[in-house]
Amino acid sequence: MRYAMAIDTKKCIGCSDCVVACQVENNVPIGYCRDWVVEATSGTYPELFMELRSERCNHCSNAPCVRCCPTEASHYGMGGIVLVDPDECIGCKACIVSCPYDARFVHPEGYVDKCTFCIHKVEKGENPACVDVCPTKCMYFGDTDDPNSEISKLLKKRKWKTLIPEAGTEPNIYYLT
């Protein structure tokens, strides 16, 4: 089982609902976020192209944060979800430096925090909060090891990319283009 997310950049409007839904769902303190929206514009007026992307931890299959963690606080959970155990975390920030996606931050309570794919919901068979709330329905969550899952079918049908593939982290967030 390999949990992954596909995000359709053709539909994303960058409204940040995913950000606030995550914040409320997971009690992320004001001033911090586990996901965020990127706007990338290229060209010169009026020949322009713009892509909007909701970004977060890529839950990499070859995660540098897990490899470099001295206490094994960063670890792989169910379906490859990358997690941090707050009790084991000593706040050394090695994982923050190692992450090419800048997905981690130090929680005011001293441990490193980041996206969990809302594992507390996934365990109950639900979607992460960001996927559930998205008004454009541009986010898809599922198991890429299952060829019949919606996400597997989408990745077969549509063009996609991942972020910074050259880092060799084998990210599990796919952007449909």
Added chain:
Amino acid sequence: MSINRREFIKLSGLGLTGLALAIPIFDWATSSILPSNSNPYTSKLIPTYCEVCFWKCAGWAHLNDKNELWKLTGNDDDPHCNGRFCPRGTGGVGMYYDDDRLKTPLIRKTINGKQKFVESSWDDAFNLIVKKMNTISNNYGPESLALFTHGSSGAYFKRLLKAFGTKNITKPSWAQCRGPREVAFFNTFGEGIGSPERVDIRDTKCLVLIGSHIGENMHNGQVQELSDAIDKNASIITVDPRFSTVASKSKFWLPIKPSTDIALLLSWINIIINEEWYDKKFVKKYTYGFDDLKKHVKQFTPEWAYGITTIKPDIIKKTAKEMANASPSVIVHPGRHVTWYGDDTQRLRAVAILNALLGSWGRRGGFYNPEKKKLPSIPHPKYPKPKWSWKEAVNGKYALTFSSLANGLVDATIPATDREHNIKGWFVAGTNLISTLPNTSRTLKAIQNLELMVVIDTMPMEITGYADVILPECTYLERYDSIRVSGHREPTIALRSPVMKPKYNTKSAWWMAKELSNRLNLNDYFPYNTQEEELDWQLKQIGSTLKEMEKIGVKKYNREFDDLYPLSNLDDFEFNTNTGKIELYSTAMEKAGFEPMPKYTIHEEPPEGYYRLIYGRAPMHTFSRTANNPNLTDLMDENKIWINPKVAKEWDFINNQKIWLENQDGIISSFPIKIRVTERIRWDSIYMVHGFGHSNKKLTRAHGKGISDSELITKVHIDPEMGGTGMRGNFVTFLTENPHKGVQ
């Protein structure tokens, strides 16, 4: 001159009187005013509908295991949101937790020659209001009281003031927003557009947006349907001087020169008629004045429009063909905030005519026919008949409006020799008129002439600083409200029920209006002792109960008429117009002395060194009302000024540099704004999101963040047909040095 009778009072003035409110220190970076990290696995659900914007999505409030408000999610049965709240709805929790909220009734008093707000009991506040209402009524008549309202709470004050004897009740959402489109469509199809808009986006093949930035205006159901349309490969044509979010998703983006939209629309009409791309059967059966229109638009060729709009003739033709190919499943969207240049009714008439030619009215993928559940109103005696109303207040001008004008009632508050009646008292419920209305100085001038001003709000918005009495309302998460009845593809009703007990000494507007009605001997208009009884009575009239609604939140009803797309089969249809037809040539407008068919008028262009001020929306904010919401300011806490790189180079500007703006009338922004250098805006315009630049320090997260477009909109182009306030004809230049240095 002595000090103004009505100084703006900072609520902090309280401290000096020893009556300070307990205001906690808000530590921005580390503290959390949101619920403590409790177990998020349990949750109790309470139905509500959202009040962060006017879309009113129905959903559920979830409580955590400590019975604290945890999160808000959409109700799957609600056609406004289909189970998905927008960022503002999701962030609605911040409205409840915002510790800058109004906390107790306040009364303006003069202490040692200085005006201050002092805490008051509800009794004292009500008694003062009643005394002043009666004085105004005795001296000038009850008609001299006016209500400005936006949102749910206005309903109860409307009932109260109508019972008192005035019909001077107004919503800025008309003349400052969608009025022109309603008037234009009414004078074409005999029906308006309404809210949510009756546009069948999910089934359309071609969506044309003219300055409408769906996706940045986060009108939930509409945004969801836009996404459905993208999924189904509908072609989108966006006309905007700015590369908006939806422009980036469009097959065609037409980067039009601002203020020239009517020229483009007329050339589209010209080519669709000349090339015979219009829906001939539809036009023949349903429309009036086709030959006149054909003659009228003959001169408005794409080549003519090119010189005005800067849109190339072949693009005009291609996009016209794109619409015709999709006909009748095509929507030339009427937009929502359409008060731009003062000829807005005419522009929207051109939009309506284009839709008529394409046969999209009453057809699948075009405009559907919404149906609403009829909800009987609470039984009460007849309202007294006022001797005059808003119509007389504007001296009978603006013949085509069928709703009151907020700006008209502001004008009627400033004494004038050519008018018999004056407004003397304002109730302001849920609308920050300082930001809502253009030309802030005129609003302030009107306020100086008031004998009573009552503000009902949840937050210390700028307007509260000018009140005689502030009534602190609890948020939508702490109260019942009217049953939401909305027109949609299928009729639904939705319940808002209290999730939490009101925080602080705040109360619902229903309770305030009822208490005032008792003191004014108008109790018969509020016959029920509790709001629960009132709602239960009403719900029972339409086959439901309060108990049922508390469980389901949203109730769907079957349509009574099978006419979602009434013109699909070209069945006979009588339109509510003079001719009973769709009026391409408007007989009513002609009779009222206006152009029966739209014409292009030239608008002023920015002088050298100035740029057109264009404003818009961000998906995580609603007007100025969310600017202090802790969750939503976390997403966006200030607006920035968008400047084209060419302009930035000329002025030697860099990203995030702070500048001040000065408009054509010498008005300077109160605060600086950061620069965003971006290709997404034309070189002759600048852009900013509306709703920022709050001056009230009590809005601790919003104060001084970004600037207010409203204070720079001093030149207002009034639509002579319906009184709308055109606000896009203002120009600004840049100041790099602080112009307020040394000024107190």
